Amino acid sequence: xxxxxxxxxxxxxxxxxxxxxxxxxxxxxxxxxxxxxxxxxxxxxxxxxxxxxxxxxxxxxxxxxxxxxxxxxxxxxxxxxxxxxxxxxxxxxxxxxxxxxxxxxxxxxxxxxxxxxxxxxxxxxxxxxxxxxxx
Numbered sequence: 001x002x003x004x005x006x007x008x009x010x011x012x013x014x015x016x017x018x019x020x021x022x023x024x025x026x027x028x029x030x031x032x033x034x035x036x037x038x039x040x041x042x043x044x045x046x047x048x049x050x051x052x053x054x055x056x057x058x059x060x061x062x063x064x065x066x067x068x069x070x071x072x073x074x075x076x077x078x079x080x081x082x083x084x085x086x087x088x089x090x091x092x093x094x095x096x097x098x099x100x101x102x103x104x105x106x107x108x109x110x111x112x113x114x115x116x117x118x119x120x121x122x123x124x125x126x127x128x129x130x131x132x133x134x135x
Contacts, residue, residue, distance in 0.1 A: 004073055010134035011069055014127040015061035021126065022057065025119045038112040065127055072131045083132025087124035095120045 026032045036043065071090055077083045096117055103113040 002074075006066075006069055007135045010131055011062065011065040013134070014065040014068070014130045015058065017130060018061045018064065018123045018127055019054070019057060021123050022119060025115075025122070031115045031118075034111065035115050038109050038115070064124075065131065068124070068127055069131045069135060072128060072135065077128070077132040080129040080133055083128040083130070084125040085128070086132065087126070087128025088121070090128070091117075091121045091124040095124070 024030060026035055035041075036046065068087065068090060072083055072086050075082070075086045077086045099113060099117055099120075102108065103110065
């Protein structure tokens with residue numbers, strides 16, 4: 001694998017921005033109440049599990065940003081638009097396809113697919129843009 005210098009600040013910021021998008025996306029102002037109903041998750045359950053879930057989400061976001069910075073580098077993306085394009089194709093190829101299959105096989109509600117995939121799409125678009133211009 002080709003080695004290249006990684007801007008760890010960009011990776012960290014991309015991960016933090018993904019979490020901020022998630023906080024807004026799943027807030028009571030946007031999709032939080034609908035998601036909780038579709039996922040059969042109570043507010044009390046979320047509050048009890050939230051600190052641990054946020055820790056896991058932060059680690060996962062760092063891993064996602066680390067892998068995405070490689071895709072951005074190998075694609076030669078250096079602008080907001082090309083970075084977002086790399087994010088889009090990673091979402092399409094790796095997230096949308098897998099969650100589409102899970103939705104079909106597990107008979108999950110399509111609205112749940114839309115909420116979760118909308119978040120992942122927006123996150124990867126923004127993360128790809130950040131990593132392209134800042135690395």
